[in-house]
Amino acid sequence: MSFPATIKEVMAVVLSRELEDGDHLQVGVALPVPEVAVRLAHIMHGPNMQLIFLGGRMNVHHLESIPLPDFGWDSRSVRWAESYSDRGHRFDQVKAWHKRVFFVGGLQVDKFGNINLIGIGNDPTKLKFRGPASVGTPTLTTHVGRYYIVLNNHSSRVLVPKCDYVSAVGWHEGGANSRKELGIPGGGPKLCVTPLCVMDFTEVEKRMRLVSLHPGVTLDDVKANTGFELVIPDIIPTTLVPTEDELTTLRTRVDLNGLLRSG
């Protein structure tokens, strides 16, 4: 267990530490890093967390392991559910979503944390790259207590000055009141976690700001791969790597097939 953590494992541990006991955790599609993170947090420090998969709600803190499912649409992943009440009522209780934490990716993300899942190109009826559409991200990011942007790669094609289309509003055109002015009640994006670094949003302008660099990543790497001017603080720490306990738990109780160790 002493071989070093991969970048994806570092990302998962960063996210898991962000989660508080009692959070209700929902992960967007095709995001294995937060899929691992929510399970790890549940085991490590979250006996009152709820995992929300495919509309089922689970608390599986009592299990020896909470392995990733073979593939996302497998209904066995909700085998230990305590309720399926979200099925058919998934959006009928957004009033209670202040406890909910969401994780989302994007084709494009801009400096205010707005996200595009629609596509790339000028003509929406003939996009140059047609994306998978917005899923439930507009509604979820509008109402959840907080959410995390998680990117599978950090490049200037993804982190852009302005999204071609906005699927989910982060801090809109900037400013701590920007969501409120639009009439969007939720807490907004808290961090953006990529394979290079952790970023947050400045207090007043709500512009994306570097928080820490992952081990082995330089500031120039980040700048060269970010399509907009990132706010750079005076002191830039290295992202805290997983502890022995965290890494062992991640590998032996969650990521049994080593999905985050490959690639």
Place this chain on the structure above:
Amino acid sequence: MSFPATIKEVMAVVLSRELEDGDHLQVGVALPVPEVAVRLAHIMHGPNMQLIFLGGRMNVHHLESIPLPDFGWDSRSVRWAESYSDRGHRFDQVKAWHKRVFFVGGLQVDKFGNINLIGIGNDPTKLKFRGPASVGTPTLTTHVGRYYIVLNNHSSRVLVPKCDYVSAVGWHEGGANSRKELGIPGGGPKLCVTPLCVMDFTEVEKRMRLVSLHPGVTLDDVKANTGFELVIPDIIPTTLVPTEDELTTLRTRVDLNGLLRSG
């Protein structure tokens, strides 16, 4: 079984003959006459009818008897239900209500079949008689394929020129297009059945019209007890009394405790 039918039994049989196989039948609260009628029709000629009680849907055509429950709120009355899907979704499929038939009473009913369940008096915050409120009658009468007004007594205090308040719109201020003009899609009230007679609504004006007098009732009885001018046709038949088969079925397979035989 050869003793004559009571007026309530006559009313129940009149209503049961109105019902078509395949109808979905829902009865408003505290209306024992249509409660008997829907069960009788189901046994007599409605193997594809559905009875909707307390949100449950039943087809109990196979039963030897479909007795009235002891009291309305008894969940045993839905013991043979095939679904409780209406619970929590009762008004989510009004699109399918063209098959539904409803039965409703009223504190007041006017000549266009508008109904009042709110109360009597000028000041709605201090009514002279406070009614039980509108239940679901506004929504049901707006959307169902057709409905029947069933009154426990026929008097000029109930059948009034104009309701003090309208809980459920019948033919509004008159005219075959009146509902359409208001934007109310359902088929409207078809008959008004009372202890004295059966009434319908004229084709053009949609004013209440006498159809038949129950046995032993005179035209003067009806006129004297109706608070508005009823349309009187040239020929006034006597309401067809129950056949032997209908009455036997009603008494031995539905109204086992003789609720409609008393008073």
Place this chain on the structure above:
Amino acid sequence: MLNQVRESSVLPEEKAGQWVKSGMTIAIGEPAPMGLLRWIIRNKITDLTVIGSGLALDYLIAGGCVRKVITYYAGSPDIAVMPAFRSEAENGTLEVWECEEGILTSGLEAAGKGLPFMPWRGGVGTSLPDINADLKVIRDPIGGEVLIAVPAINIDITLLHASISDSYGNVQHCRGTGWLDMFLYRAADRVIVQVEKIVSNEEIRSKPWETTISNADAIVLSPYGAHPFYSRGYYVQDQEHIRDYLEAITTAYSDGNRDKKDGYFEKHCNQFQSHAEYLDAIGTRHLISLSEY
């Protein structure tokens, strides 16, 4: 490790009851959470706005707790109009937010969905928007049809009665929930659920599709807690007890004789320190005789 224990949601009746403060908006589900309602009356909580229907609502009005009701139906198969509701509404001492089932559920849905309003068609052409100024007649922004805009109906605390739950607030109603229960749950900041029985978490997880409410804020163990009303799958209404209530309250209001009303509540509610004492007074033999079968 900071916290390695899953927290229980089970509270004694008096702890959960103390969440209800005078002036709040509360909702009452079906079956009726009578144990909690008796606690509210006994503890002289007043000026409540209550969303409910039927005789359980009347009980709370007669008990002196209610300033305003949001109801679509204040009758029951036992009586055309409930006596306390009728008398206090006619006197003008009780405010009635006039509505109907579809309008009520629309307002509750709006609250659950975090919306300021929902449109509804039932009620168009009726007196409801004339009587209730909160209901606005609008034209729909797509095709110009006339509809009613119902404002969100937000609830401080919803009180429900159900069959079973585990100790973590996962509730399973027997044979479906009451018609409004899920709407009332979703529109509320907090929900307290009385249950006939608390079962193991494993039992809940063996049939998660039967879970109607997850995350109830408080679970109160309250066998026979809906008495004198029914609890689906457990017991039927106590007709005799309800007849006594209707007689006492109707007489008290028609005489203007407050003592009769107070006497009723002293005998059937206030003298008891707990739900268990109430059940003792009803007696086991009588309770068993009410079994639904």
Place this chain on the structure above:
Amino acid sequence: MLNQVRESSVLPEEKAGQWVKSGMTIAIGEPAPMGLLRWIIRNKITDLTVIGSGLALDYLIAGGCVRKVITYYAGSPDIAVMPAFRSEAENGTLEVWECEEGILTSGLEAAGKGLPFMPWRGGVGTSLPDINADLKVIRDPIGGEVLIAVPAINIDITLLHASISDSYGNVQHCRGTGWLDMFLYRAADRVIVQVEKIVSNEEIRSKPWETTISNADAIVLSPYGAHPFYSRGYYVQDQEHIRDYLEAITTAYSDGNRDKKDGYFEKHCNQFQSHAEYLDAIGTRHLISLSEY
């Protein structure tokens, strides 16, 4: 006695399939009703507007049946963007009614409730109302908040796959319905439900609280009818089959080689006269190996 027999809702696949006509608006539930979708492809139904998501939707697009999609998600855990959807949308040969889950369910709810629209907040501030002209940005008539008015989304026929039903159209899904199934059912004029098994009416009535759909217009007996996708409680996805599909269709579209696509559908769909023939070709041993446990 006019009619003393309760009518059955069970229809052979080809009878129910014939209800679907070119140009209609249909909806696809989850698990995917693949037996019926193969019937539609085989019978060259075209110009459909389809409400759906995931690879089952893509299958119908690749099969040449679809003119317009109403979808919130055209990806899957197996591929970021579905190949036929992506290619045809980029070429402009497929119209996309851009939306998201809450907007879609709001439009479906409006249809089910007989309303011309429903308001929704999710999507405010996004590009959705810019791209989709049917979505109107409105101010709520109560407090003036900015919302999106979603028009009713009415469906001609909804196609679903479920676990069991009786012969009268009472359907019980195993472990709850797919997320949108109930919305799609309520918004449709007619619903056809494929089921793994038809059971006795008595079995349905022994647990009516599990009935998810009553009055399905047609029941089609279709064991393994969701293959190559999962059916909850019965079998898991056929990953190998899905990989083959993705490879064939992705290659066909990137080459602009229609023959490859036609070859795929000839082999896996068009050569069969019935669902039973399709299952024979897949083979019993392979089907059994997919059992969910």
